[in-house]
Amino acid sequence: MERTFDITSVREDFPILGRKVYGRPLVYLDSAATAQKPRRVIDAMVALVEGSNANVHRGTHLMADESTSMYEAARETVRGFIGAAEREEIIFTPGATASLNLASRSLCELLVGEGDNVIVGKMEHHSNIVPWQLACLGEIRPLPFTEEGLYDPKALEALIDERTRVVAVTQCSNVLGTRSNMARIAEIAHRYGVVVVVDGCQGVVHGTTNVRELDCDIYAFSGHKLYGPTGIGVLYGKRELLERMPPVLGGGNMIATVSFTGSKWTELPYKFEPGTPNFVGAVGMAEAIKYIGEFEPGDIERHEAGLLDAATRRLGEIGGLHIHGTAPGKAPIISFTVEGVHGYDLGVLLDKQGVAVRTGTHCAQPLVDHYGSGSMCRASFAMYNTVEEVDALVAGVVKAVSMLRK
Ligand SMILES: Cc1ncc(COP(=O)(O)O)c(C=O)c1O
Secondary structure: OOEOOOHHHHHHOOHHHHOEEOOEEOEEOEOOOOOOOOHHHHHHHHHHHHHOOOOOOOOOOHHHHHHHHHHHHHHHHHHHHHOOOOHHHEEEEOOHHHHHHHHHHHHHHHHOOOOOEEEEEOOOOHHHOHHHHHHOOOEEEEEOEOOOOOEOHHHHHHHOOOOEEEEEEEOEOOOOOOEOOHHHHHHHHHHOOOEEEEEOOOOOOOOOOOHHHHOOOEEEEEOHHHOOOOOOEEEEEOHHHHHHOOOOOOOOOOEEEOOOOOOEEOOOOHHHOOOOOOHHHHHHHHHHHHHHOOEOOOHHHHHHHHHHHHHHHHHHOOOOEEEEOOOOOOOOEEEEEEOOEOHHHHHHHHHHOOEEOEEEOOOOHHHHHHOOOOOEEEEEOOOOOOHHHHHHHHHHHHHHHHHHOO
C-alpha cells in the first residue's frame, strides 16, 4: 500500500534532521550537493555488513551467495526505477563522475577521431565537461543555453553536423534547477545518428525518470543525491551500445579469460565493473529507491514544488536579489545573487543562523561565468524540507544582507 506523504513522519525517517547547529535546529538546504539518508538506508547497509559481508561473484560459500543476491537484487531495483529494458544495462560505478568518465573515455575511443566533434552543454556540471576534455581527440563544441536556463533546440541544430559523435547534456541543472527538453534534444541528435549522454544526477531525484522515454543512449547518476550512500552510482547504457563500447578499467571480474597473448572481456554488465564493487553501497542505494517508491506518485514532487514556489516568491521580494534560471517546471533548486554582497559571505552568515546552503561556482563555472557572478548562493530542497525552513532561509538572507550592506 502506498504511504500518504506526511512531512512530520517523513522527517522522523531522517535521523540527522534532529541535530542542532550552533544551538539552533538544522535547516539543511544543500541536498543538491548530497541528500540526507533515511534510517532504513543506514540500517540496510549495517545489516549487510553485520550479517552477510562477503565478496560478490567470487565465493562458493553461503555468505558470498547472500551478498551476491542482494547486490544483483539492487541492480534489478535500479533497472525498474529508471525503466531500463534489461538488467545488463545497469552498471554500478562509484558515482556519476565515475560514470561520465567511463562513458566519455569509452565512447571517445569507440567513436571520436580527429575531425569529429562532441557537443557538450555550457550549463553542465564539471563532471560532464572535463571528462570530455580529457578523452576527446576531436573538437568540443559548447552548446549555449538561454537566459532562462534552457538548451535551445535551435542552437543544437546549428551546431550539430555529420561529424558530431556525441551530445552530452544534463537532464536538470544542478545550479538553476531548470530541466532540459530531453525528448527534443534526443530527437535532433538521433536524426544525425549521434549518441546522447545524459547527466541524470539531479533529474533522477526530482520526478520520474524513464530512460526509454528520454531515449538517451547513456544515463548517469549518483546514489548519494537520491537519499542513498556515497561511493555508489549508475551508468545506464542501451545494450547495443554498451556491447560495442570498450572497457576503460581492467582487473578482476571483468574478464572472460586472461593470458599474456591477450585477454577477453566478459559479458555485460561486468565488463564495466572491474574489481570488488561497492555492494554495500548498491544495497543502500536500492533501499533509498524503495523508500521513495513507498509514497504515492507525484506526492514528493508536489511537496517540493510548493517549497520552490514559496522560496521563489519570498526571495524575489528582497531588493537587489536576482534569481538565476527562471524557466517553468524547475526542480526545487534556486540559485541567487544579491547586489553588493559576495555569495560566500552570505553563505557564512546563513550558516551562523543554522541555514546550510551552498555558495560558489557549484562545479559549473561556465554557467556561473555566463551570469557574470563570481559566486552564487544556492538553496536546494528535498522531500524532508518544510515551509518553516523556507521562512528561515528568507529571514536569514534578509538579516545577512542588512549586516553585509552596512
Ligand atoms: C548535475 C550533476 N552532475 C554531476 C555531479 C557529480 O556527482 P558526484 O560528485 O556524485 O559524482 C553532480 C554533483 O553535484 C551534479 O549535480
